[in-house]
Amino acid sequence: MSLSSLLQRFSEPETLKMAKLGRELRAQGIDVIDLSLGEPDFDTPEHIKEAAIKAINDNWSHYSPVAGFLDAREAVCTKLKRDNNLDYRPEQIVISTGAKQSLANVILALVDDGEEVIIPTPYWVTYSELVKIARGKVVEIRTTVAQKLKITAADLEKAITPNTKAFLFSSPCNPSGAVYSKEELASLMEVFKKHPQIYIISDEIYEYINYVGQHESIAQFDEIKDRVIVVNGLAKGFAMTGWRIGYTASTVEVAKGMEKLQGQMTSGTNTIAQKATVTALTADLAPSMEMTREFTRRKQRVMDLISDIPGITCTEPDGAFYIFPDMSAYYGKSDGEITIKDSADLCMYILNKAHVSSVMGAAFGEPNCVRFSFANSLEKIEEGWARIKKVLALLK
Numbered sequence: 001m002s003l004s005s006l007l008q009r010f011s012e013p014e015t016l017k018m019a020k021l022g023r024e025l026r027a028q029g030i031d032v033i034d035l036s037l038g039e040p041d042f043d044t045p046e047h048i049k050e051a052a053i054k055a056i057n058d059n060w061s062h063y064s065p066v067a068g069f070l071d072a073r074e075a076v077c078t079k080l081k082r083d084n085n086l087d088y089r090p091e092q093i094v095i096s097t098g099a100k101q102s103l104a105n106v107i108l109a110l111v112d113d114g115e116e117v118i119i120p121t122p123y124w125v126t127y128s129e130l131v132k133i134a135r136g137k138v139v140e141i142r143t144t145v146a147q148k149l150k151i152t153a154a155d156l157e158k159a160i161t162p163n164t165k166a167f168l169f170s171s172p173c174n175p176s177g178a179v180y181s182k183e184e185l186a187s188l189m190e191v192f193k194k195h196p197q198i199y200i201i202s203d204e205i206y207e208y209i210n211y212v213g214q215h216e217s218i219a220q221f222d223e224i225k226d227r228v229i230v231v232n233g234l235a236k237g238f239a240m241t242g243w244r245i246g247y248t249a250s251t252v253e254v255a256k257g258m259e260k261l262q263g264q265m266t267s268g269t270n271t272i273a274q275k276a277t278v279t280a281l282t283a284d285l286a287p288s289m290e291m292t293r294e295f296t297r298r299k300q301r302v303m304d305l306i307s308d309i310p311g312i313t314c315t316e317p318d319g320a321f322y323i324f325p326d327m328s329a330y331y332g333k334s335d336g337e338i339t340i341k342d343s344a345d346l347c348m349y350i351l352n353k354a355h356v357s358s359v360m361g362a363a364f365g366e367p368n369c370v371r372f373s374f375a376n377s378l379e380k381i382e383e384g385w386a387r388i389k390k391v392l393a394l395l396k
Contacts, residue, residue: 010129014363022357033384036357042239045287055275064268068095075281099233099246105258111136115165121365149176153187170203175371177317208237298374305385328368333395354387
């Protein structure tokens with residue numbers, strides 16, 4: 001008896017693995033500070049919860065259409081027009097069980113055996129693994145701190161081959177916090193215009209957690225809009241991670257392909273969460289904006305804290321709620337017992353010695369870096385970085 005060879009093609013998400021290790025230490029009575037998971041430490045706003053309670057009382061308890069209720073898809077269209085000036089119709093929207101399923105739907109609907117998907121580093125851990133599940137080939141574009149961890153049009157042009165099927169990126173980026181400006185997206189668009197066979201998958205899940213102004217979507221450019229698949233959801237901007245609502249906006253053809261896939265996987269998404277989605281996407285965004293203001297305060301504090309620690313090089317994030325510092329200055333160093341060889345060793349050293357969880361940069365395509373979240377209270381953040389500073393000082 002043996003399991004499928006599919007399981008050998010991809011890895012367990014390092015973000016979830018580190019969270020699991022942290023929970024195991026807590027179960028032993030150890031005070032672990034979690035700077036690993038990408039989850040807002042806020043409760044879902046009251047008006048959204050009330051909408052869900054009303055949906056329960058109104059008996060929205062039966063199957064929904066695979067692509068989602070019409071009013072939920074209309075709410076997505078309303079949001080895309082209001083926030084992004086993008087025009088979509090309900091038949092172009094597919095609502096899924098979280099943005100992760102949305103991404104899986106997109107990649108499985110587009111990518112065939114051996115086809116290439118270009119992904120700039122650093123990238124969310126699941127991107128590369130989904131491409132592997134689809135039997136595609138990941139083509140990485142390495143970025144630099146000098147470029148603020150973003151690619152240029154020249155970088156993109158160089159990576160494209162006749163076998164390129166898609167380009168996949170996030171802005172704001174998980175894990176770096178990099179945000180592409182309208183001008184930067186326009187320069188990439190000019191490259192895509194010359195390569196009409198390439199789909200552009202734009203993950204915009206951190207849209208509202210933006211510290212530099214208006215969010216810009218690459219779908220705004222009419223010349224390539226029909227090849228853009230916008231991926232978004234309610235997890236980050238509305239503190240609704242457990243509600244599991246993601247969505248895509250694309251051409252009708254692509255949407256129908258994703259709907260066909262989803263119909264054999266999960267069918268329609270949770271009906272109560274869909275009804276809450278209508279309220280979340282069409283009501284006042286004040287709670288989301290207040291959450292972003294708090295993340296701004298935390299980001300500024302974290303940047304102050306790490307400036308006092310030698311061996312850390314970090315670009316200040318323009319969005320999301322992570323820092324992604326280069327910590328390779330500690331590679332090869334030892335505390336007399338443990339020698340740090342790479343980002344995995346460093347993360348385990350910090351977890352076991354400082355009792356602070358983080359995520360190795362290698363999982364995001366950048367082995368010199370480590371991802372630390374600031375989706376935790378200021379008190380916990382300050383305590384966590386005090387611990388990290390103390391144990392890093394032992395490495396000689």
